[in-house]
Amino acid sequence: MTRPGVIVDVDGTLLDTNYLHTVAWARALRANGYDDVDMATIHAAIGIASDGLVEYVTGGPDDAVGSTHASEYEAFQDDVRAFPRAGDLLRACAEKGLAVVIATSGRASDLEWMLPAIGVDEDVIATATTSGDVEEAKPAPDLMEVAMTQGDLDPARTVALGDTVWDVEAAAKAGIPCVAVLTGGVGEAALREAGAVEVWTSAADLLAHLGDSRIGRLAD
Structure with a gap:
């Protein structure tokens, strides 16, 4: 694993979907x-x-709930919007020489509409890891670890970007820091208590200060 990179969550971080x-x-x-x-x-x-x-x-498994959720959520897809400058943030990371790796608890098929919704072409994304690639999704570290392997990322030069305590916890278990944004609806105190090394208001806020952030400094 040889290159610096950023592992990016989608829901609540790039897309206003939470x-x-x-x-x-x-x-x-x-x-x-x-x-x-x-x-x-x-x-x-x-x-x-x-x-x-x-x-x-609920306290227990129930496959029927997950199936129903998929149907209910599909009806909302026309309402999905990217957060302002989300696509620009990913492009700026790539232009700095960072490998941009998408890591989502969603399905691989979701990427077909997620990436256009974010407003980025596939050439900006080094690779993408989804729930189908791992045994356990967040808050287990599997998604982060597989993303690093698939993206050929150097763990010592990798930062995660997310919006929930589950993102922060998964990154910590994988041995990498996590930068967080507030757009998923989780408060700064909760994110910092979970271990976030930085908290920005939004993707646009992070982009405006990218050079000063842990992510931007990966390219130094």
């Missing part, structure tokens, strides 16, 4: 008989892969 997912999960849970799970609890679990999220909020 609250859409929250509503989709709420509908899926209620459709399957879980009427007592409030949206605050669901939102706190966003970032965990589907199977783990269901267990987190």
Whole structure:
């Protein structure tokens, strides 16, 4: 593993989707008989892969909930928007010589609409790691570790970028620092308590200060 890079989460970090997912999960849970799970609890679990999220909020597995969520969320895809300058941030990282590796708890098929929604071409992305590539998704370190391997990244020169405590915890378990943004709806105190080394307001804020950030300094 030889090159510097940034491992980038998608939902809540590049795309404004966390609250859409929250509503989709709420509908899926209620459709399957879980009427007592409030949206605050669901939102706190966003970032965990589907199977783990269901267990987190209900206490046990239920494949039907995940299937229903996929159907409910599909109806929201026309409402998905990238955060301002999200695509520009990825391009700026690539222009600095960093390998940009997407790491999402979503499915590989989701990349077909995610990347156009972010506004980047495939040549900006070195590679992408999804839930189908790992045994356990976030907060386990598998997604980060596989992303480093697939991206040929040097762990000593790799930083993760995410928006939830699950991103931060997964990065820490993989032995890399995590820079966080607030656009997923998680507060700065919670992100720093989880171990985030920096917290920026948004992708645009990080881009404006990229040269001073842990990510930008990887290229020095």
